[in-house]
Every structure is written in C-alpha cells, then in structure tokens.
C-alpha cells in the first residue's frame with residue numbers, strides 16, 4: 001500500500017512541471033505576499049480560513065500547499081466611504097482579521113515585525129500581517145492612524161482608486177497636486193510609527209512627494225511595470241529606479257488588467273463589457289464586497305473563455321518581475337498578488353500555485369539566493385529598515 005501511494009505521489013509531482021530543485025528552494029524560503037483582499041470574505045460570516053475553499057485564492061490549506069510564509073491581509077473599502085463610517089468599517093475589518101487568525105492559532109499567527117515573521121516561520125506557522133488600503137480610512141486624523149498601528153497595521157496605501165482628502169490617486173482627477181501639507185504629516189507619522197508607506201494606487205506626483213518627505217524606504221505593495229502595461233497605477237521605469245534608490249521594493253501584482261497590455265486594450269475597447277460585468281456582479285452579490293471580488297474574477301473568466309477578452313497566462317507575472325529586476329536591481333522586487341481582490345491570470349488561480357514562480361525564475365537563470373530575495377527576503381529587509389528608522393525617530397536622533 002505504502003509503495004503504491006509513493007508511486008502515485010511521485011507521478012503527481014512530476015505532472016506539476018516543477019523541478020525538485022525548485023521545490024526544495026521554494027519550501028526552504030520565506031515566501032511573503034504583501035497584498036491580499038481575503039479580509040472582505042471574512043465579513044461574509046460563513047468563511048473559514050482554516051478550511052479548503054472551492055472559491056477564491058486564499059485559505060490555510062492552500063497557503064501551506066503553496067509554501068506561503070507570510071501574508072498581509074488588506075483592510076479595504078471604496079474611496080467614496082469616508083469619515084466615521086470609514087473608521088468604523090476599518091475597525092470591523094481589523095477585528096475580523098484578528099478573529100480569523102486568532103481562531104487558527106496552531107497554523108497562523110498575527111505579527112507586526114520582520115523578526116516576528118521569521119519567528120513564526122521558525123515555529124512552522126504562517127505569519128499574518130495587516131495593511132490598510134486607502135488613506136481615506138483615517139478620516140484626516142493622525143490619532144486614528146496611530147490606533148490602526150496599535151492594532152497591528154504595518155502599512156497604509158495612501159490612496160485607493162479615488163483621492164484621499166490629502167493625497168491624489170493615479171485613477172482620479174488631481175485635486176491636491178500630490179500630497180497636501182497634512183498628507184506630508186501622515187507620511188512623517190507613519191515613519192515614526194514604523195508603518196511602511198505604500199505608494200500603490202497613488203498619482204505620480206504623490207509618489208514624488210512621498211519620496212521627498214519619507215525618511216524611511218517605501219514600497220508599492222501591489223504594482224506592476226508601466227513599460228509592459230500602461231495602467232496609470234503601474235510604475236514607470238523612472239519611478240521604479242527612484243523607489244529602489246531610496247531602498248524601496250516593488251511588489252508585483254498578478255491582476256490581468258495590470259499585467260497585460262492586450263487585456264487592457266480589450267477592456268478599453270469595450271466599456272460596455274465592464275458595465276455588463278458590474279451588473280452581473282451586483283445581481284449575484286448585492287452589497288457583499290467579498291462576494292463581489294470573487295464573482296468579478298469568475299465572470300471575467302467567462303468572458304475570456306468565450307473569446308471576448310484575451311487569455312492572460314501566469315507567465316506574464318515573470319515578465320514583470322524580470323523587467324523590474326532589470327530596472328531596480330535584484331534587491332528591490334517582491335510579490336504582492338492581489339489574490340481575492342482582482343482577476344487572476346490562467347495558471348495562477350490560487351496561492352497553491354506559487355512554486356511555479358520559483359521554478360520559472362530558476363529556469364530563467366536566477367540564482368537561488370536571488371530567487372529567495374524576490375520571494376520574501378527583500379520585503380524582510382525593507383521592514384527591518386522601516387523599523388530601524390522608527391526606532392531612531394522615537395529616540396529623537
């Protein structure tokens with residue numbers, strides 16, 4: 001029986017196309033994903049992080065299968081929600097993350113530092129972290145920002161798709177010419193608190209203002225290369241170089257609309273499809289945002305399968321990683337999937353497929369230590385740097 005099981009297992013492993021060397025490297029590395037929207041599913045009530053789910057991309061069984069060592073759960077709501085309601089909803093989401101993680105403490109543990117991630121990993125547990133996706137959630141109040149930090153939030157994306165009251169987004173009409181004076185105070189306070197300033201989604205001018213003000217390196221928690229796909233929330237080569245010069249990291253996003261120019265062109269040529277998809281989502285989910293994000297991915301896939309939208313393969317992720325490495329250098333690129341919040345390419349439907357990235361990078365000729373940097377070591381270095389700046393600022397240096 002044992003012998004037979006062994007044969008079946010060996011066959012399954014060969015069929016996944018991943019070399020033994022890649023598997024060894026992947027499962028001995030600390031793999032970190034800096035952006036996941038699974039939190040929205042926690043709010044639906046019935047979701048269990050500990051069970052293998054048929055839908056979506058993230059749960060503990062599949063994180064283990066994919067060798068994911070640390071995950072940043074995103075706190076998110078549309079930019080139009082502001083003021084006390086935004087604060088209330090953000091606190092509810094932070095609570096939902098803490099509750100889901102707390103219930104599964106044998107497998108996953110909430111941490112807030114680079115050292116915390118390494119420690120969790122050493123104990124065989126997944127590290128969970130919190131990122132706030134959108135400065136609109138602090139209601140223009142540094143006290144609220146400090147409260148989020150105290151509850152465990154370790155980065156904040158300054159804007160989402162709309163402008164914050166104090167920072168411009170890449171996908172809205174400019175109102176503030178980048179960061180306002182208060183926006184600059186937000187960045188300074190984040191430096192002091194040891195929160196990573198996240199420049200994904202912000203306008204090019206906001207990005208430039210952040211680089212001028214921040215004392216710590218910053219990152220893009222889920223952004224791609226504009227040289228390959230011209231989405232305004234992707235980064236130009238000049239921006240990627242400037243981010244790297246400051247010690248930052250660009251975390252590559254797997255969303256097809258940010259990966260593929262062909263996909264983006266097709267979407268732009270048919271705005272009526274976007275409307276039809278939005279209507280269908282509304283029909284299936286009403287106001288449940290977790291459902292909306294998951295169904296959005298499924299419905300978009302239906303458009304691809306019937307030949308309306310182009311099929312984007314997961315190898316596009318490798319193209320963006322490789323381009324970013326050429327521009328920024330090997331120390332400044334990581335992974336920020338956008339799982340459970342975007343439309344995934346074929347072959348990267350969920351977190352269990354992550355070893356393919358390691359395999360592809362080795363096949364491209366990347367050294368094992370360089371692959372480890374992309375998988376997570378660059379993010380750990382960045383976090384330690386941000387924590388160091390925070391300590392210095394708090395010591396009054």
Ligand SMILES: [Zn+2]
Pocket residue numbers: 133201222
């Ligand atoms: Zn986002």
